[in-house]
Amino acid sequence: MDSKRLRDVYEDLHRHPELSFQEHRTAGVAADWLREHAYGVVDGLGVTGVAGILQRGDGPAVWLRADMDALPVGEETGLPYASGVDGVSHACGHDMHVTWLMGAAAELAAAEDWRGTVVAVFQPAEELAKGAQAMVDDGLAERVPRPEIVLGQHVAPLPAGMIGLTPGPMWAASDSLRVTIHGRGGHGSRPETTVDPVVIAAATVLRLQTIVSREVSTTETAVVTVGAIQAGAKHNVIPDSATLLLNVRTYDPKVRDRVLNAITRIVRGEAAAGGAPRDPEIVIEESAPTLTNDVAAAERTRRALEPVAGPFGVVNPGQLPSSEDVQVLATAAGSPITFWLVGGADPTPFRGATTVEQFIEVAGRIPSNHSPLYHPIPEPTIAAGVTALVSAAREWLGDRAR
Structure with a gap:
């Protein structure tokens, strides 16, 4: 050649x-x-x-x-x-x-x-x-x-x-998810009239960190990463929604299922706890075995x-x-x-x-x-x-x- x-x-x-x-x-x-x-x-x-x-x-x-x-x-x-x-x-x-x-x-x-x-x-x-x-x-x-x-x-x-x-x-297997949390926007000076999706998103991010530490065995492998938080455009405006971009890495299909199910449970649970007017949307956008x-x-x-x-x-x-x-x-x-x-x-x-x-x-x-x-x-x-x-x-x- x-x-x-x-x-x-x-x-x-x-x-x-x-x-x-x-x-x-x-x-x-x-x-x-x-x-x-x-x-x-x-x-x-x-x-x-x-x-x-x-x-x-x-x-x-x-x-x-x-x-x-x-x-x-x-x-x-x-x-x-x-x-x-x-x-x-x-x-x-x-x-x-x-x-x-x-x-x-x-x-x-x-x-x-x-x-x-x-x-x-x-x-x-x-x-x-x-x-x-x-x-x-x-x-x-x-x-x-x-x-x-x-x-x-x-x-x-x-x-x-x-x-x-x-x-x-x-x-590893890789799954990339888009999570959309719905709130009710309004003026930043009157948060009591809104459902703030930014607060719900923040609580969700923290809770997601417990999946690997509390739901995956030390003999198993998983990574959950929140790569992006997208919400709002101005200092004094509470937005209608917040988006999280997640990536999950696993080797064992059973661990993968457990982690994805935990993400769904946590996202829905935090949205409900925050008073979200409707269920969040969870979409797997990219997936490799x-x-x-x-x-x-x-x-x-x-x-x-x-x-x-x-x-x-x-x-x-x-x-x-x-x-x-x-x-x-x-x-x-x-x-x-x-x-x-x-x-x-x-x-x-x-x-x-x-x-x-x-x-x-x-x-x-x-x-x-x-x-x-x-x-x-x-x-x-x-x-x-x-x-x-x-x-x-x-x-x-x-x-x-x-």
Whole structure:
């Protein structure tokens, strides 16, 4: 694979970030690349999703997935190829994911020593946790061969080339909720004539903090975050409503149900206690399931990754609170999934680290995904990710010699 050309592709994608379900240019770049390398292309899946199909006789099918969307985050890296779109950037690194999959697709197309089917899946709207489901709803599993395995990887603030793979639950389920508390507005000088939703919202925020501390066992994991409170527009006006934006992270579906039920109970209870004129509205706006690597598949994939992992090798970072919707693709296909991290950071700050815990500690001190300062170093990150994806795919594809 021409490394300079792939580097140019990466810088081009980085300069032209596109938000969720708006990835028209990115999808076009991916589709043109696939056609150039003899893939059959199905595009427009879930609005902007693309699937490339390359078949080499009978054998297993493998889905390789990359997400394409950017974030509404202004870039502050100062890179010569920084985002040219105000307030939008690839702060999560999905441009790297697209580059990896394009490179892997080209390498597999150039090789003649495997059999089966490679399906390159370029997915929209991961940041909304809606893109995978959109592709499924648009018939992805019926329009391409069903896979024996779904494979994917995510760039991370670990030393470039390091691979992190956790068997079993790896990334948390995520639920983002919008809670609207209704009151009765009026003049700030006459609160007795109103039902103040700001006060109800404040009491609700405090009470929500007791869910994890009092309703979740110390042997279980959950996070409840109130990320925003929106109410009112003037000092002396009590508004008619207040809105809370919440995010919940869990691993166990039973814990998830318990936490979501507790949120509903508390929000309704506080609204009733505050005299709200009507019930609050609780809407789950975004939801991604727990990303659970099939244990046997993860072990098989790990063996394929170890020879190409570079000096830092393959490590087990354990369960992480990040979230992903790639599990939706595997569930829809009825197939196991293996998903891993690929380090993309300058190795210098990690000098002296020898344990997984130390590497993760250092990673917490440098710009990470979703930061306006975050960016992977292109090399050796591009080459490392392409090699990892190709090696994993080859492990699951058939061998011409057999």
